[in-house]
Ligand code: FES
């Protein structure tokens with residue numbers, strides 16, 4: 096079935112089953128590989144994108160439910176509020192190790208700063224809890240969010 | 246990986262060779278392995294280092310980046326000697342070619358064992374110095390002056406007065422025609438003149454990791470790529486019994502169902518369809534001979550076998566007599582579970598099998614084995630295997646194994662065009678090569694003053710070297726199995742260390758971050774703590790007493806204790822634990838602070854590390870490895886366990902194989918001891934040392950000794 100989508104400000108049409116997760120439409124159908132696959136069950140946050148500005152796990156978001164929405168992915172993070180500041184802070188503090196989780200971390204962090212421009216440690220824990228980093232970059236993630244929000 | 250297994254190759258001679266690059270420019274080849282002639286390098290289409298006519302430097306990096314920072318560190322080593330800015334070095338993944346890119350310590354073309362800096366510290370600097378010498382010579386020739394009067398700086402050669410300057414790009418063609426200087430005539434920069442090494446230079450791979458641009462293996466999409474979702478027999482050695490192909494093919498977007506000896510793959514236009522098709526296939530399995538395997542039985546078997554003496558790894562003094570004569574004898578059993586690596590990037594491999602070649606797109610730690618695996622499955626000559634290596638989304642040892650590549654090639658053999666075989670997280674966790682289950686028996690004796698007089702350590706568990714490199718075994722002893730056990734840093738007058746190889750049925754085992762030490766250092770540092778407690782001594786004081794002849798270990802211990810405010814009183818149910826380690830060529834001490842809640846839940850609130858890893862390449866990367874390594878180990882201490890029932894792994898995803906999350910992550914401090922010793926490894930050190938630091942902190946908080954991992958909160962409840 097054909098679905099029209101708005102991704103990073105552009106219109107796309109894809110022909111897949113309505114229950115196809117947004118993640119695979121982004122990665123496999125449209126070739127936007129910045130959004131990562133980690134668990135497929137909403138447990139790790141690697142696939143986080145913004146759907147109408149809200150941090151959303153694309154691996155468990157059927158395409159039919161996102162069709163009318165504005166989707167933003169890591170490839171356009173610099174265009175959203177705080178996006179560039181977060182990317183700069185990430186580079187300055189050398190947050191990534193393997194880097195595989197970081198697209199998702201950044202998308203969650205941007206959604207957090209949009210709601211809470213000056214987050215406390217608890218705010219950070221709550222917003223970032225769902226984003227796993229097996230390389231253990233959490234303390235730099237925390238510091239970089241604070242730097243970007245300053 | 247064990248030191249003894251690595252040591253002999255260290256003295257191998259490195260061949261350096263300079264020549265004209267394809268399309269002009271200077272190429273420096275470096276044949277790293279022994280037994281390869283310098284001539285072989287002549288024909289290398291892609292050499293180690295290329296400098297083109299624009300002065301652009303390309304480093305063909307032998308070691309793969311998986312988060313440890315080696316991408317940048319390799320470039321730093323080269324840039325330092327070549328006298329160029331770090332940003333001027335472009336990196337490319339090496340193709341498979343052991344004669345050019347083989348690891349100087351490991352022989353094969355692989356990344357592991359925290360060896361990359363130790364192995365390439367000298368060769369990469371020599372390669373840079375060779376190119377520098379040639380460029381200087383080319384300029385001197387042009388100016389008709391003595392090369393010794395010229396110097397290299399920031400991509401230029403300058404004459405004595407500094408008035409004349411030639412850019413590297415202008416010199417490469419002449420430089421390429423000159424004979425390479427003999428390695429023994431090369432002058433490497435002395436550490437006081439380093440401008441890059443030892444500085445927290447910015448990582449070269451970071452920008453692409455914050456905007457989604459960097460491509461991992463999973464992101465490779467050669468033209469026409471189809472996606473395959475795979476189900477491997479849930480029981481090792483099982484086979485597909487029935488597959489509903491029709492239902493799978495009825496799913497929109499599914500193209501093909503592929504059966505291999507032990508797996509089923511559904512090939513589709515995208516992963517969503519492939520997964521749906523795999524589910525629709527309702528596969529039934531013939532479980533085969535391992536259908537009854539359970540971890541309970543495996544442990545029972547280990548327990549029995551551990552009662553038999555093992556092969557002797559080290560024996561000094563008369564342990565039996567010393568134990569009998571000790572003022573106090575302490576016995577303990579330690580158990581460590583099977584562990585999965587659970588790297589964030591699930592296993593995947595894209596393969597295109599053509600009539601006369603097989604091309605792979607993958608992130609692997611082990612190019613040599615990857616090539617062999619693809620050649621074996623396809624029956625093609627090894628030269629016909631092309632591997633495009635990628636930055637890895639977390640390796641931790643899992644990508645040293647090439648089972649994922651074999652599975653993918655088997656599928657691709659039956660598919661027309663390129664196919665990306667991608668494992669679900671469940672497949673990834675349930676089809677691991679797990680860190681072995683270890684069952685260790687300890688006996689120790691102390692005298693009236695509390696000093697150890699006898700130390701007996703018997704390791705029982707699977708041997709990885711026995712599987713992958715039998716010649717490394719020494720009279721039944723796996724050097725990895727006893728690494729960190731055979732030579733504790735302490736003065737121990739009588740010591741016996743044994744290794745009992747006991748293979749688990751129906752489970753594959755392999756390297757896991759921290760390798761031998763991540764099991765043995767837990768046991769040794771816990772048991773030393775037990776002796777200290779028996780001697781009624783402070784754990785730091787007790788260790789200091791036993792380290793009087795080990796100044797580097799003593800220094801990191803003192804530094805960590807000082808920074809962690811060791812000795813400062815803590816409230817009830819809070820504790821501080823310490824561990825000291827010499828492994829991977831580096832000295833490390835860790836102090837962990839833990840709080841144990843009334844319900845037994847453990848929270849680690851701070852980790853202080855003090856490290857002496859010799860000369861440093863990038864101190865910020867060292868700090869990052871301390872942070873990440875410690876958290877990787879801490880996750881295992883608190884949660885890590887793979888168990889089996891009915892031949893199947895019981896864990897499946899991050900809801901039952903728990904990762905540490907941000908709210909549980911303690912702050913990790915790193916303190917580096919400046920030394921001029923040769924560099925040591927750092928990627929795994931904190932993982933192994935953090936285990937006992939945490940469990941010793943739990944002991945200090947509760948008086949309860951954790952001897953079986955992971956920590957069981959039930960045992961730590963306030964009573
Ligand atoms: S891949 Fe979507 S939450 Fe893990």
Ligand code: FES
Pocket residue numbers: 191192193194195196197227228229230231232312589638639
């Ligand atoms: S940086 Fe590797 S998983 Fe987060």
